[in-house]
Amino acid sequence: xxxxxxxxxxxxxxxxxxxxxxxxxxxxxxxxxxxxxxxxxxxxxxxxxxxxxxxxxxxxxxxxxxxxxxxxxxxxxxxxxxxxxxxxxxxxxxxxxxxxxxxxxxxxxxxxxxxx
Amino acid sequence: xxxxxxxxxxxxxxxxxxxxxxxxxxxxxxxxxxxxxxxxxxxxxxxxxxxxxxxxxxxxxxxxxxxxxxxxxxxxxxxxxxxxxxxxxxxxxxxxxxxxxxxxxxxxxxxx
Numbered sequence: 001x002x003x004x005x006x007x008x009x010x011x012x013x014x015x016x017x018x019x020x021x022x023x024x025x026x027x028x029x030x031x032x033x034x035x036x037x038x039x040x041x042x043x044x045x046x047x048x049x050x051x052x053x054x055x056x057x058x059x060x061x062x063x064x065x066x067x068x069x070x071x072x073x074x075x076x077x078x079x080x081x082x083x084x085x086x087x088x089x090x091x092x093x094x095x096x097x098x099x100x101x102x103x104x105x106x107x108x109x110x111x112x113x114x115x116x
Numbered sequence: 117x118x119x120x121x122x123x124x125x126x127x128x129x130x131x132x133x134x135x136x137x138x139x140x141x142x143x144x145x146x147x148x149x150x151x152x153x154x155x156x157x158x159x160x161x162x163x164x165x166x167x168x169x170x171x172x173x174x175x176x177x178x179x180x181x182x183x184x185x186x187x188x189x190x191x192x193x194x195x196x197x198x199x200x201x202x203x204x205x206x207x208x209x210x211x212x213x214x215x216x217x218x219x220x221x222x223x224x225x226x227x228x
Contacts, residue, residue: 006159034215043205043220044160093159105150105207105216107160 002028004096006108013084014116021079021111023094029074030096034105035067038091050077074099084115118142120208122219129196130227137191137222139206144184150216151180151191152205160205163191168211196226 003026013019023033032051036044048064050056050071058064066088068080077096081088093110097103121140129135139149148167152160164173164180166189172181179192193200203223207216 004159032214043218046215049215091157095160103148104162104165106162107152109159110157112157 002026002096002098002104002106004094004106004108006092006094006111008111009109010112010114012114012116015085016083018080018082019084019113021081021092021094021113023077023079023096023108025075025096025106028096028098028106030077031074031099032097033071033077034095034097035069035077035079036093036095038093038110044093047079081113084113086115089113089115118208118210118213118217120206120217120219122204122206122222124222125220126223126225128225128227131196131198133196133226134192134194135196135224137193137204137206137224139189139191139208139219141187141189141208141217143210144187145211146184147209147211147213149180149182149189149209150207151178151189152207154203154205154221156202163204193224196224198226198228200224201226 005024007022035047047062048056048058050069056069071077094108097105119142150165151163166173166182177194182189203221205221206219
């Protein structure tokens with residue numbers, strides 16, 4: 001099956017710093033990528049949808065200046081958490097949708113962000 | 117309003133038992149529905165994808181059905197094993213919506 005990778009898998013940073021998370025579709029092209037965050041024992045919450053070469057569409061309540069998303073190619077999207085604070089600590093998961101067939105959505109393994 | 121509900125929130129069964137997980141959704145005009153598995157601290161693994169035109173999909177011991185008219189999908193797991201223990205998530209994509217709506221999941225524990 002299709003594979004989506006995320007890097008890093010875990011990151012610890014100090015409050016006020018910025019962190020970049022990469023999401024790559026390894027064996028398929030993804031016109032559309034999604035970023036989710038998940039709090040403990042809760043379901044996934046969609047943060048934004050990005051299409052290659054265009055600006056991301058953010059869900060209501062998500063600060064676009066804080067969570068910068070770049071989808072520069074059909075295989076790479078990045079999420080940058082700017083000026084991170086402890087409340088940004090969460091599990092961030094990206095997802096990529098294929099450009100053919102049934103447009104199945106594939107998920108990455110997630111990135112655990114801890115802000116101290 | 118697009119909503120996806122999963123019941124029960126948690127389920128514990130002895131090994132070998134057949135079981136059914138439920139997913140219900142508002143609005144029958146769906147594009148597709150996907151079942152996922154999530155292990156603790158991990159990402160999502162796609163189990164089955166059902167298109168709007170399909171009634172069911174099967175993969176190994178898993179069978180997912182779709183009844184749009186009643187707004188329901190079920191995931192049937194045959195001969196459950198301890199390795200099936202995980203949280204199972206149902207996600208629905210509606211027509212004219214470019215994103216999945218997730219249920220809150222069913223946490224399954226299969227006891228040896």
